[in-house]
Amino acid sequence: MLRKRLVAxxxxxxxxxxxxVGCGQKAENKPDAEGAKDTGKEKVExxxxxxxxxxxxxxxxxxxxxxxxxxxxxxKRFSEEYEDYDVTVDVQVIxxxxxxxxxxxxxxxxxxxxxxxxxxxxMGDYAHRGALVPLxxxxxxxxxxxxxxxxxxxxxxGDDIYFYPFSHMPGTLVYNADMFRAAGLDEYxxxxxxxxxxxxxxxxxxxxxxxxxxxxxxxxxxYPMALFALNNQGDTWNLAYLRMFGNKFFDExxxxxxxDEKGVKAVKWLKKIYxxxxxxxxxxSVSSNDCNAMFQNQQLAISFTNSVLFNNLKADMESGKVxxxxxxxxxxxxxxxxxxTFTYVTGSCVFNTNDETRMKVSKDFVKFFSSDPELVKAxxxxxxxxxxxxxxxxxxxxxxxxxxxxxxxLFNFTGNVPGYSELRQVLYPELQALYTGEKTPEQVVKDYxxxxxxxxxxxxxxSVIYNK
Amino acid sequence: xxxKIKRETVDIVANIIVTFFAILNLxxxxxxxxxxxxxxxxxxxxxPDWIPKSPTFSNYVDVFQNQPALRWAFNSIVxxxxxxxxxxxxxxxxxxxxxxLEFKGKDIIFLVFISSLMIPKEVMIVPLYRIxxxxxxxxxxxxxIWPNVAxxxxxxxxxxxxxxxxxxxxxxxxxxxxSEFQIFYKIMLPVVKPGIGALFxxxxxxxxxxxxxxxxVGQEKSAKTLMVGIATLMQDLNPNFAYKMAGATVAAIPMLxxxxxxxxxxxxxxxxxxxxx
Numbered sequence: 001m002l003r004k005r006l007v008a009x010x011x012x013x014x015x016x017x018x019x020x021v022g023c024g025q026k027a028e029n030k031p032d033a034e035g036a037k038d039t040g041k042e043k044v045e046x047x048x049x050x051x052x053x054x055x056x057x058x059x060x061x062x063x064x065x066x067x068x069x070x071x072x073x074x075x076k077r078f079s080e081e082y083e084d085y086d087v088t089v090d091v092q093v094i095x096x097x098x099x100x101x102x103x104x105x106x107x108x109x110x111x112x113x114x115x116x117x118x119x120x121x122x123m124g125d126y127a128h129r130g131a132l133v134p135l136x137x138x139x140x141x142x143x144x145x146x147x148x149x150x151x152x153x154x155x156x157x158g159d160d161i162y163f164y165p166f167s168h169m170p171g172t173l174v175y176n177a178d179m180f181r182a183a184g185l186d187e188y189x190x191x192x193x194x195x196x197x198x199x200x201x202x203x204x205x206x207x208x209x210x211x212x213x214x215x216x217x218x219x220x221x222x223y224p225m226a227l228f229a230l231n232n233q234g235d236t237w238n239l240a241y242l243r244m245f246g247n248k249f250f251d252e253x254x255x256x257x258x259x260d261e262k263g264v265k266a267v268k269w270l271k272k273i274y275x276x277x278x279x280x281x282x283x284x285s286v287s288s289n290d291c292n293a294m295f296q297n298q299q300l301a302i303s304f305t306n307s308v309l310f311n312n313l314k315a316d317m318e319s320g321k322v323x324x325x326x327x328x329x330x331x332x333x334x335x336x337x338x339x340x341t342f343t344y345v346t347g348s349c350v351f352n353t354n355d356e357t358r359m360k361v362s363k364d365f366v367k368f369f370s371s372d373p374e375l376v377k378a379x380x381x382x383x384x385x386x387x388x389x390x391x392x393x394x395x396x397x398x399x400x401x402x403x404x405x406x407x408x409x410l411f412n413f414t415g416n417v418p419g420y421s422e423l424r425q426v427l428y429p430e431l432q433a434l435y436t437g438e439k440t441p442e443q444v445v446k447d448y449x450x451x452x453x454x455x456x457x458x459x460x461x462x463s464v465i466y467n468k
Numbered sequence: 469x470x471x472k473i474k475r476e477t478v479d480i481v482a483n484i485i486v487t488f489f490a491i492l493n494l495x496x497x498x499x500x501x502x503x504x505x506x507x508x509x510x511x512x513x514x515x516p517d518w519i520p521k522s523p524t525f526s527n528y529v530d531v532f533q534n535q536p537a538l539r540w541a542f543n544s545i546v547x548x549x550x551x552x553x554x555x556x557x558x559x560x561x562x563x564x565x566x567x568x569l570e571f572k573g574k575d576i577i578f579l580v581f582i583s584s585l586m587i588p589k590e591v592m593i594v595p596l597y598r599i600x601x602x603x604x605x606x607x608x609x610x611x612x613i614w615p616n617v618a619x620x621x622x623x624x625x626x627x628x629x630x631x632x633x634x635x636x637x638x639x640x641x642x643x644x645x646x647s648e649f650q651i652f653y654k655i656m657l658p659v660v661k662p663g664i665g666a667l668f669x670x671x672x673x674x675x676x677x678x679x680x681x682x683x684x685v686g687q688e689k690s691a692k693t694l695m696v697g698i699a700t701l702m703q704d705l706n707p708n709f710a711y712k713m714a715g716a717t718v719a720a721i722p723m724l725x726x727x728x729x730x731x732x733x734x735x736x737x738x739x740x741x742x743x744x745x
Contacts, residue, residue, distance in 0.1 A: 290512060
């Protein structure tokens with residue numbers, strides 16, 4: 001009896017405690033808010049969200065380095081130097097796959113963040129929806145001169161700039177030079193800090209040689225090239241392959257124009273190399289993540305990469321997490337001989353919160369950390385969009401020069417069209433149908449164009465940029 | 469003698485089959501834990517390493533270093549525990565009323581309750597979030613707890629258990645002079661204990677995994693729960709499978725403990741509730 005009562009008493013105590021703790025629990029006095037102090041100026045609090053990009057202010061080996069370190073440091077400096085208001089910046093890191101859910105709920109709830117730091121391609125739809133404010137007034141001539149026009153094109157929607165570019169992440173191919181050597185392909189190996197360009201004929205020869213000459217005892221279950229269509233992950237590379245035969249993909253009005261001879265040729269080429277066993281099998285059920293892992297395990301000789309993935313691979317090799325091999329970069333080839341390359345531009349946008357003061361302060365803060373000579377050096381963690389920063393670090397990061405040379409081949413893979421996020425859901429089912437043989441290449445391009453343009457047309461109706 | 473040998477053979481075969489399926493069921497847990505001790509590339513290696521070649525706890529260190537992981541775990545436990553206790557209190561009272569009391573419109577009200585099971589939570593996220601904002605509960609654990617306290621599922625499940633108790637028990641208690649609350653608390657509640665145990669486990673797991681709502685309400689770093697907090701450490705274009713495994717292993721521990729402690733109620737609960745006299 002006594003035991004029962006003791007248990008009951010314990011349960012009630014736990015219940016009371018958890019109720020008190022649970023219901024009274026408030027986030028600890030904004031530990032992430034930076035810059036708050038009594039200065040006699042009017043207080044303004046703004047929020048900045050970011051997805052994980054780089055750790056530390058400038059280097060990942062700094063003490064306590066985290067994904068928000070840079071923005072907390074920038075906020076502290078801004079608060080000290082800003083004359084108009086006493087500013088506090090609340091910095092929050094959110095996962096990439098949480099982005100749209102959180103933004104949509106907060107936009108509907110009337111509480112969007114003031115600033116979002118993210119890849120432009122993931123945020124373009126918010127510009128079309130009218131959720132962002134133009135940043136033309138904070139972009140000066142100095143910035144325009146220091147940042148190449150290609151990057152300004154990516155962040156311009158209609159006539160206005162909606163993102164202040166900070167760094168970028170070029171997408172290329174990556175190849176295992178050791179596997180090339182083992183297959184007798186030494187002549188096609190580029191320099192360690194070079195982005196090698198092959199012609200389409202050379203590329204096909206490489207794939208065929210890898211298939212036939214790669215020693216099976218050393219590289220078991222290995223395939224020449226990565227091909228994936230499970231979902232929309234890494235779809236930018238698939239979009240690049242569709243341009244290999246000269247198709248421009250979007251017309252000037254932002255409509256898909258894949259359904260022509262060049263588009264069909266590109267899809268036929270993909271099907272041809274897939275059927276010939278020049279890629280991993282089962283592309284319809286393989287994701288880009290799977291391919292990335294297969295490349296790390298030396299089961300693929302050529303795969304996709306971007307500057308961050310490539311740096312991580314090198315770092316993992318150094319730390320022993322991945323077995324060492326000679327990984328080098330190459331461009332996506334094309335029929336014309338001119339390679340294809342693209343980049344994910346990362347930068348900041350300011351949300352329309354209907355609060356003029358907060359929007360002004362937010363813009364000033366974005367301009368501050370995107371142009372301050374000390375702070376912009378942090379962009380070396382990606383590839384700097386500023387020529388001045390790229391120049392400064394080119395001896396430390398030799399690939400910066402190669403990326404810079406490559407930038408003349410950049411294409412804007414989103415076309416800045418409205419509904420791009422939804423458009424991404426249309427491509428991979430068509431590619432799956434191609435690889436399983438459910439559809440012919442002609443049907444694939446026709447259906448993709450029809451469905452894709454439907455998405456774009458619907459999104460255009462709600463686009464503030466198209467309906468100005 | 470022959471019959472005995474035959475029975476023993478059947479027992480041995482049955483035990484082998486049961487053991488095989490038990491191991492099969494445990495395999496995902498084994499895979500989760502051992503993968504958390506591998507490098508990211510090794511997690512998806514083909515053919516796989518069934519036993520990690522060079523096990524390392526560095527994934528745990530990398531995931532939790534510089535992060536308030538203990539705080540996130542504490543938040544998860546508080547949210548799941550308080551919401552579940554709340555569900556049990558509210559659901560048992562409501563289920564008792566629907567099962568044993570007579571009042572006007574009982575069937576229609578119950579139907580409305582049950583109908584709400586068909587509305588996916590995602591549909592209610594935005595209006596629910598606005599309500600939470602208006603009550604100043606955003607970024608508070610109470611904002612994650614209260615919307616989970618009243619669930620039609622709990623009422624539906626426990627009503628089934630109350631329905632199995634014969635009405636004569638209640639009538640006898642009334643004759644003995646017991647009040648309605650005494651009947652509920654002292655007579656009926658102990659009888660449906662297995663059902664409450666089962667509901668505890670099911671609801672605890674549901675709230676623990678209520679990723680979307682906890683993500684929306686707990687936007688500040690210190691207000692995040694374990695599942696949401698771990699997700700923020702993942703780079704979009706650089707998913708580290710081993711980190712995910714390490715995070716998921718830590719997140720699975722409280723649920724395993726809850727199941728171990730309440731499993732006797734759970735197994736009894738799911739069998740008793742299914743039989744109606």
